[in-house]
Amino acid sequence: MLKQDETVALDADRLEALYLQLGESNAEDVVCRALEELAARLSYSERCHREGRLEDMRKSTRSLIAIADQIGMEPLARVAGDVTECIDNGDRTALAATFARLLRIGERSLCEIWDLQDIPL
Numbered sequence: 492m493l494k495q496d497e498t499v500a501l502d503a504d505r506l507e508a509l510y511l512q513l514g515e516s517n518a519e520d521v522v523c524r525a526l527e528e529l530a531a532r533l534s535y536s537e538r539c540h541r542e543g544r545l546e547d548m549r550k551s552t553r554s555l556i557a558i559a560d561q562i563g564m565e566p567l568a569r570v571a572g573d574v575t576e577c578i579d580n581g582d583r584t585a586l587a588a589t590f591a592r593l594l595r596i597g598e599r600s601l602c603e604i605w606d607l608q609d610i611p612l
Contacts, residue, residue, distance in 0.1 A: 501603055502563030509562065525562045526601060529555060533597045536574075540590055549578045552593070559600070567593070567600045 510518040532551045539548035552574045559568040570593045577586035 501600070502565055505563035522562055525558050528558055529564075529567075529597065530601060532558070533594060536590070537594065540586075545578050549575055552578070552590075555593075555597075564600045567596050570596050 506518075506522070509521065512518075513521060532555050536548050536551040536555070539545070539551060552571050555571040556568045556575075559565070559571065570589065573589050574586065574593050577583075577589050
C-alpha cells in the first residue's frame with residue numbers, strides 16, 4: 492500500500508503580518524472566515540469533480556489560490572494552481588491525481604492552521 496503523506500507549510504510571517512496589520516481580534520475573524528471558505532470551496536470543488544462540472548470546479552479551485560495565499564498557505568495555493576492548469580490543459584488523468592493531492596494538502600493545512608491558532612503570535 493502506497494502511503495501518501497503531504498508536507499504542509501504555513502507562512503508564519505504572513506500570519507504574523509496579518510495580525511499586526513489588523514489586530515488580534517480582526518485577524519482572527521479574517522482567518523476563521525478564510526478557513527471556512529477554504530473548507531467550503533474544497534468540498535464544492537470535490538462535488539464538481541465527481542459530477543464532471545469542470546468549469547465550476549475551475550472557478551472554485553481558482554478562488555482557493557487567493558484565499559490560501561492571504562493566510563500563508565503557500566503549498567495549498569500552488570497545488571490549486573496546478574489543478575487549474577490540469578483543467579485548462581484537458582488532462583483528466585493529471586487532474587485526478589493533482590486534485591487528490593489538493594484535497595490531502597487542504598485537509599492537512601486546515602488542521603495545521605487550527606493548531607497554530609492556539610499559539611500566540
